[in-house]
Amino acid sequence: MSPVFGLGVSDLWSWVLLLGLIYVMVKVYNLYLTWRELDKALRPFEGPKRHWLYGNAHEFLEERSDLDIMVRHAEQYPYSYPIWLGNFFAGLAVCHPEYAKAVLSRQDPKDAFSHYFITPWIGKGLLVLSGEKWFRHRRMLTPGFRYDVLTPYVTLMSDCVTIMLDKWERLIPDENPVELFHHVSLMTLDTIMKCAFSSHSSCQLDSESPYIKAVYELSRLVDHRFYFIPYHNDLIFHLSPHGYRFRKALKTAHEHTDKVIKERKQSLKNEMELEKIQKKRHLDFLDILLCAKDENGQGLCDEDLRAEVDTFMFEGHDTTASGISWTLYCLAKYPDYQEKCREEIRDVLGERTTVEWEDLSKLPFTTMCIKESMRLYPPVPEIARELKEPITFCDGRSLPKGINIFLSIYAINRCSSIWDDPEVFDPLRFSPENSFKRNSHAFLPFSAGGRNCIGQNFAMNEMKVAVALTLQRFELRPDPKREPKIVSQLVLRSLNGIYINLKKL
Ligand code: HEM
Incomplete structure (x- = not known):
């Protein structure tokens, strides 16, 4: 067999394998760092149990509507809770008006994911x-x-x-x-x-x-x-x-x-x-x-x-x-x-x-x-942001920059800690007297x-x-x-x- 640049074919394969291995190890190490950072950032926020491999993703596949899941979690964790899709993509779901106020009073960019599929059409508008x-x-x-x-x-x-x-x-x-x-x-x-x-x-x-x-x-x-x-x-x-x-x-x-x-x-x-x-x-x-x-x-x-x-x-x-x-x-x-x-x-x-x-x-x-x-x-029903600076919420908990926020308008609107009988259709909630009593970020x-x-x-x-x-x-x-x-x-x-x-x- 003919040598390539002075290397035998078996030497070449060894190099290819070695480089491949190094590449995979660097990737795995980076994923480990991502997981560690996310885990550390989201640890102060109590949330639904997550599967070791899928995180919370399987819940969304098993149940009829992800919106129902959001409401159920919002009832259990009334301010916010972490959502993990697998082990390397996670964010904080926000389901309380005061948390929403903290997020919406800033100028963080939209998260990269939610508009990725529309951008080829609507461009950078x-x-x-x-x-x-x-x-x-x-x-x-x-x-x-x-x-x-x-x-x-x-x-x-x-x-x-x-x-x-x-x-x-x-x-x-x-x-x-x-x-x-x-x-x-x-x-x-x-x-x-x-x-x-x-x-x-x-x-x-x-x-x-x-x-x-x-x-x-x-x-x-x-x-x-x-x-x-x-x-x-x-x-x-x-x-x-x-x-x-x-x-x-x-x-x-x-x-x-x-x-x-x-x-x-x-x-x-x-x-x-x-x-x-x-x-x-x-x-x-x-x-x-x-x-x-x-x-x-x-x-x-x-x-x-x-x-x-x-x-x-x-x-x-x-x-x-x-x-x-x-x-x-x-x-x-x-x-x-x-x-x-x-x-x-x-x-x-x-x-x-x-x-x-x-x-x-x-x-x-x-x-x-x-x-x-x-x-x-x-x-x-929901909007998302990627924090460009650290944020501190009304209860003193904070998040570092880079974390995704998923703000569930739907869950805030149907939460019993915010609305009496939230499932009931009652237009009088929006009478001037009643609107005045509500948190400014309860209806968004x-x-x-x-x-x-x-x-x-x-x-x-x-x-x-x-x-x-x-x-x-x-x-x-x-x-x-x-x-x-x-x-x-x-x-x-x-x-x-x-x-x-x-x-x-
Ligand atoms: C019932 C109807 C509508 C609802 C519920 C609605 C809701 C929203 C929400 C929640 C956002 C914030 C999105 C985010 O932060 O990711 C938004 C942004 C926006 N909406 Fe609407 N929208 C409605 C109708 C419209 C209409 C009719 C137009 C244009 C004629 C429009 C143009 C926009 C634009 C351009 C933005 C981006 C604004 C910015 O980031 O500066 N929307 N809308």
Whole structure:
């Protein structure tokens, strides 16, 4: 056999084996260090027993819903408890308002894991950015949610809801109960397209538009990847049929966004001042993005523009679809509250079949029902952070930097130490007197602090419009045969859909 660089083949193999062994030993040692650091950091926090190999991961595989597990643990460990997925990935689950306050009053970045699967689609937009760049973008985009920008959206929201209700009216002689989530999410997609980009896509009637199909496909595939553990591996996902579909949808979505931005840039060529545009027509989110300048007069580059547009498409439709669908479900289950809302809505709208900006503040009971639904069914059930500095909580316990925090909005909302009879749907919890008595961080559907939801007023308006027009036209009744199975898939959904019976009034 011929020698290689003066070494015999057997010598070469010995070297390869030795290097391989050293590599494995370094890896094992690093894993040991990771485990030791995590174990030391999380030791002060009592929590559920963990398996020597899986940690707490097997609990989530064995039980029906990880959300139920979170609530059960939150009852037993009322502030927080460690969660171990295997031996080398762990974090602190937070389930108390005071702990949430400590976390949300800081500027820690989002954890690397939870947004990893969406980033190929939404890029580095507001949702995933951190530090200086996040601050710059947030300042530039905040004017997009000013009162005068949001006001004309209410009519557009009304139009989109009306299209959905007309569709339901045609549907119900043959198809009752109706699965809400699908219809509502097409409606919220239509709304965000109209409000944010002045795009009149008619996607509710013609879901064949390649862009709408791509957005829908991307939302579903991101969820699927999140829950199908082998797809967490980039290579396996890339080679899978789902990975192929994801890349195809991604290409369609990005090409569309690039085209929309290019066309708008072209049409705004000579008029990059918001006041001038506003004199001619109502502003949309794309105008705000294109005209936004930081304190140095710098606008957003093309890549950042696309990331923000895609972030709004993602954040702005599935979340509100979840909020509206669960609220209608709750009102179907509680006919007395449904009727009380309907009376309030009739008093405000009379014979009108559209909602206007001025109406929105005249629906206090309906708003309380929406909030109570978001308590029981928070559209964003959990958020996560990675500590960039050590943190000390109200009870003196602390964590070093680098530890992941999983803040369970769902568990806080259903904990008996925070809410009396937490499983009971009681809108009066949100009466002004009762809201005042509560801890400021007990109800966090839109998170809190500097990184709260920038779209929360938009979302509340859309939910009020949808609930008002639906109750004006239909009576809602639950479908006892199909109780929804709650699942957290980026937003709160139901595994078997959300079905209700509709009766035209
Ligand atoms: C019911 C509807 C909605 C709910 C419950 C909701 C909830 C949330 C929550 C909990 C966060 C914090 C996420 C985190 O810290 O990881 C967030 C952030 C965000 N939301 Fe919403 N959201 C809703 C609707 C919307 C809408 C309609 C838009 C846009 C039009 C929007 C845009 C955003 C953006 C851009 C962020 C990131 C903000 C930042 O980090 O500065 N959301 N939302």
